[in-house]
Amino acid sequence: MASEQIRYIGVNDHEIDLFEGQYDVPSGMSYNSWVILDGKVCVMDTVDRSFAQPYLKNLEAALAGRRPDYLVVSHVEPDHASSVQAFLDAYPEVTLVGNAKTFQLLENYFVLGETRRLVVKEGDTLPLGEHTLRFTLAPMVHWPEVMMSYEEREKILFSADAFGQFGALDDMPDWDDDEARRYYLNIVGKYGPQVQAVLKKAAALDIAAIHPLHGPVLQADAMAHALAKYQIWSTYAVEDEGVLIAYASLHGNTAAAAEKLADLLDEAGCPDVVLADLARVDMAEALACAFRFGKVVLCASTYNAGLMPFMEDFLHHLKAKNWQKRTVGLVENGSWAPMAAKTMRELLAGMKEITVLEPAVTIKGAPKTTDLPALQALRDAVMAE
Ligand SMILES: Cc1cc2nc3c(=O)[nH]c(=O)nc-3n(C[C@H](O)[C@H](O)[C@H](O)COP(=O)(O)O)c2cc1C
Ligand SMILES: [Fe+2]
Ligand SMILES: [Fe+2]
Structure with missing residues (x-):
């Protein structure tokens, strides 16, 4: 799930009955988050606010006494960003990293006040030491502010909601075609052309692993398989005969x-x-x-x-x-x-x-x-x- 310097700090939700208030999730849901421990400490997204406390505990354990410098907000939807307030209460000096739309939408949910911000654009980089994040916008791959981050050293694409799936990680640790399909088509199915745009950008990157905000990390064959499925789904092509x-x-x-x-x-x-x-x-x-x-x-x-x-x-x-x-x-x-x-x-x-x-x-x-x-x-x- 992670490397020495990129640690998983997400949570599994088995209390949820309906994801997004509409989708059955019999195997629960995961809200993924990672912390990059380098010269600078950077956290990739938070989790649903019902899990703010266990999430902050995971973060604290991974930090081992350090404090985060950055919190990247890839997606403002509450399943990822509703713990931003709790995060700011714990670490008020942190700099939030987002694009212009990220901050517009965040302020619909929180009063950010004097919070430090770093506004990034397509292609901007954030050096953390040995690791560097490069940001790429993915509008409407699920919401308009969505952005992905590519970490150049470990070649990880933090893909926001894309490549996610229903199911908590302690119940469904592997990519499952049926649950990934049900997740993708119901959540972003409408926005095939926007997903196509992201796939084209991803094709230009050397990616060793995809870290989505829900479901398992994808590497090697599982990653190639998921990319092939997204190519089919986002072009509305027929997947199977039947x-x-x-x-x-x-x-x-x-x-x-x-x-x-x-x-x-x-x-x-x-x-x-x-x-x-x-x-x-x-x-x-x-x-x-x-x-x-x-x-x-x-x-x-x-x-x-x-x-x-x-x-x-x-x-x-x-x-x-x-x-x-x-x-x-x-x-x-x-x-x-x-x-x-x-x-x-x-x-x-x-x-x-x-x-x-x-x-x-x-x-x-x-x-x-x-x-x-x-x-x-x-x-x-x-x-x-
Ligand atoms: C509440 C209700 C409303 C119906 N409205 C119509 C109707 O507007 N026009 C019609 O031809 N049949 C109507 N039917 C008859 C059904 O379409 C018909 O019984 C059909 O065979 C039902 O097939 P089913 O057993 O698969 O439900 C209605 C039946 C019910 C129970
Ligand atoms: Fe979302
Ligand atoms: Fe999500």
Whole structure:
């Protein structure tokens, strides 16, 4: 996790129920922070304020009697910066290091008053002795003020939220594709072009390790793997061959049609079929799966002349994360005036480069043997794409 001079002082959060007030984190969350002990002592970010005390203890232990000269604030979001006040109370003489936006945003949360500041720009360096930090801005890789720091001696990229993952380090010590994907696509999925800009800058650096603000440090093969995944995710490319069948069903009939379609796809040799009951699965997981595959079939009951709300919600989430470049099949259900396919089409029309497979399948009530040819035709269309 660290070297002799760059020590880990972060914390694991197992008390959290929802990260960012919305994402399930069954394995908890880590808030990472490091201290660089050199001629100057520099701390890289703080942690969520619920953990300010254990964090300051970790720092004090690593300092062994020294005091920090700098606190670099890579990201002002409260999961990292809400202990800045506690830090300043303990070490009021420290110099905060950030870009102009960092200080603008920090002052939305704290009264900085006379606090010492060092305002840095793209490419500026901060010599610490043997170690030197070089700053690079990463706007919207998660917030507008985000910046990364590259430490030239140990070739470490402190990457802020990028390359992070859900899960506390004592529970998930290694990079996990599923949790990293769910984290990335839900948290920064919307900002693919901005992540691309960062990847281009990173490609010009000789990086030995990536230190993200959440999740494990990445080195060697794990780092190459994560970089390859970020290349796919940030360009909205298809990650794996397979089909997500996402359904929202009031009384189980649409669910039965979705299951039938899954069987048909399996029998036809589809490499991977994932069924997601949108009322019951984690919406963030279903969303990540929709990005993972190139093809998605949406199956929904008509509800009060519109769409079963869980499907509507799912489509709003996809739109909010800039979901694009995908092929979509539609299955609707309705007893008297089916409207689900029309409503889904309207919501999909607001997204980029979505191909809707025609025709949509309409089922009235329970799926019957007479519905089979339409489901088979949809299966064939999905397989042909
Ligand atoms: C609260 C409620 C509202 C509904 N609204 C409509 C509607 O506006 N138009 C329609 O054709 N069917 C409507 N239906 C009928 C369902 O779409 C129909 O029963 C369908 O087969 C449900 O499939 P499911 O068992 O997967 O929920 C409604 C059903 C319920 C329970
Ligand atoms: Fe963030
Ligand atoms: Fe974060």
